[in-house]
Amino acid sequence: xxxxxxxxxxxxxxxxxxxxxxxxxxxxxxxxxxxxxxxxxxxxxxxxxxxxxxxxxxxxxxxxxxxxxxxxxxxxxxxxxxxxxxxxxx
Numbered sequence: 001x002x003x004x005x006x007x008x009x010x011x012x013x014x015x016x017x018x019x020x021x022x023x024x025x026x027x028x029x030x031x032x033x034x035x036x037x038x039x040x041x042x043x044x045x046x047x048x049x050x051x052x053x054x055x056x057x058x059x060x061x062x063x064x065x066x067x068x069x070x071x072x073x074x075x076x077x078x079x080x081x082x083x084x085x086x087x088x089x090x
Contacts, residue, residue, distance in 0.1 A: 019060045019069035024083015029053045039079035057087045
């Protein structure tokens with residue numbers, strides 16, 4: 001069974017990397033979190049999503065060579081989050 005973003009089961013499959021992403025809008029609350037979880041459910045290599053209401057950026061921990069920050073952002077866009085992108089480094 002593939003790991004879900006909340007399960008953390010992916011953490012045993014390689015080095016955990018972190019991507020900083022944004023939705024293209026302020027994170028409003030549980031609906032934004034659920035939208036991201038639904039988009040990533042097919043990506044078994046997502047270990048954890050950290051989002052706080054009121055923030056613009058959020059982080060995703062992931063494993064597996066097939067995932068990159070850009071692929072995560074592209075997955076969000078494909079799921080209908082049209083403003084999703086990789087955050088620029090501070």
